[in-house]
Amino acid sequence: MKLLEDRIRKDGVVKAGxxxxxxxxxxHQMDVPFFNEMGKEFKRLFEGTPINKILTIEASGIGIAIIAGLHFQVPVVFAKKSRSSNISDQVYHTIIHSYTHNCDNDVVVSKQYLHADDHLLIIDDFLANGCALEGLIDIAHQAGATVEGIGIAVEKGFQSGGDRLRSQGYRVESLAIVERMDPISGTIEFRSSER
Structure with a gap:
């Protein structure tokens, strides 16, 4: 998605690590009209796929998933990184390692909101090592749901997550795939895509 690549070049900041x-x-700050363009693109990419629910994880995936949910006209379920008092004990749970925060999270989704007849589109803001997505896939499998696809705003193509998920047979559609980035020069190179 050239619009996203241009925005990353303009406003993205490459840091060490x-x-x-x-x-x-x-x-953090969300450009809602821009999210709307991403939601339209996810709808275009997954047109004809039998999606009846979107699954994401708190917190950064929620905004993108909600706008995508508007375009697909389906509910959005988000996995919580902590169990609050208003969630029953009937949950699917998995452990997800956070690359960004370098910690493990016990992630839960109420069994009330995911079922075996669900056809899921998993949405997230970033794909690097793929740990969050593997955790969401684990939760989907616990529910007996079908993962129809994975929609990512920004994929770090130089890290292993995307390749690993694709090799497992998952359809991963990333709106921008960063091939290389240099914290010294601030340059970002994107993988070319023909869609």
Missing amino acids: NVLKVDSFLN
Whole structure:
């Protein structure tokens, strides 16, 4: 998605340790009209796929997933990183390692909201090592749901997550795939895509 690549070039900041900061428009302050364009693109990419629910994880995936949910006209379920008092004990849970925060999270989704007849589109803001997505796939499998696809805003193509998920047979559609980035020069190179 050239629109996203251009926005990353304009507002993204490359930091040491393979960190790409896009918090001015994507995962801290959210540019809602821009999210709408991403939601339209996810709808276009997955047109004809029998999606009846979107699954994401708190917190940064929620905004993108909600806008995508509007375009698909389906509910959005988000996995919680902590169990609050208003969630029953009937949950699917998995452990997900956070690359960004370097910690493990016990992630839960109420069994009330995921079922065997669900056809899921998993949405997230970033794909690097793929740990969050593997955790969401685990939760989907616990529910007996079908993962129809994975929609990612920004994939770090130089890390292993995307390749590993694709090799397992999952359809992964990333709106922008960063091939290389240099914290010294601030340059970002994207993988070319023909869609």
